[in-house]
Amino acid sequence: GYSSCCDTSLLFSPGQTYGESVTQMEGQVTLSEGASLTLNCTYSTTGYPTLFWYVQYPGEGPQLLLRATKANKKEPSKSxxxxxxxxxxxxxxxxxxxxxxxxxxxxxxxxxxxxxxxRLQPGEFSRRSLFL
Known part of the structure; x- marks a missing residue:
């Protein structure tokens, strides 16, 4: 397992750090209520990193939506x-x-x-806005 400090040592991109990055397509997504949603995220590193999705609702701080640690496994969270x-x-x-x-x-x-x-590594947050 990781030491406790690694739990908060997340790598946010599109900045590159030692050849490691995580990237989303930038910009807003506008959907009608009831439509299906797909937000893309790709990563670049060696090995099998732990990956996260966070959500930040208006007026609130970011909160963990889901965490993926096992390769090729589907991770459900809050629909x-x-x-x-x-x-x-x-x-x-x-x-x-x-x-x-x-x-x-x-x-x-x-x-x-x-x-x-x-501490957080250099690089800006990788983000995608969703408006309905």
Whole structure:
């Protein structure tokens, strides 16, 4: 397991750090209520990192939506789900039917376990806005 400091040592991108990155397509997504949602996230690193999706609702701080630690396993959370795919190095977030309450900022993040200094690595948040 990781030491406790690694739990908060997340790598946010699109900045590059030692060849490791996690990337989302930037910009807003506007959907009608009831439509299906897919937010793309790909990563670049060696090994099998722990991947995260965070959600930030208006007026609140970011909160963990789901965490994926096992390769090629589907991770469900609050009617969202994401499949950790090592072949495409991705963790795309999906929801079958979005509601107005899903309007938020969504962040993809990665922890390789190699940075145990209890601080965020350089690089901007990778983010995608969802408006309904």
């Amino acid at each position: 969202f789900e994401a499949t950790y795919n090592t072949e495409t190095t991705s963790l795309h977030l999906e929801k079958a039917s979005v509601q107005e309450s899903d309007s938020a900022m969504y962040y993809c993040a990665m922890n390789t376990g190699t940075f145990c200094d209890s």
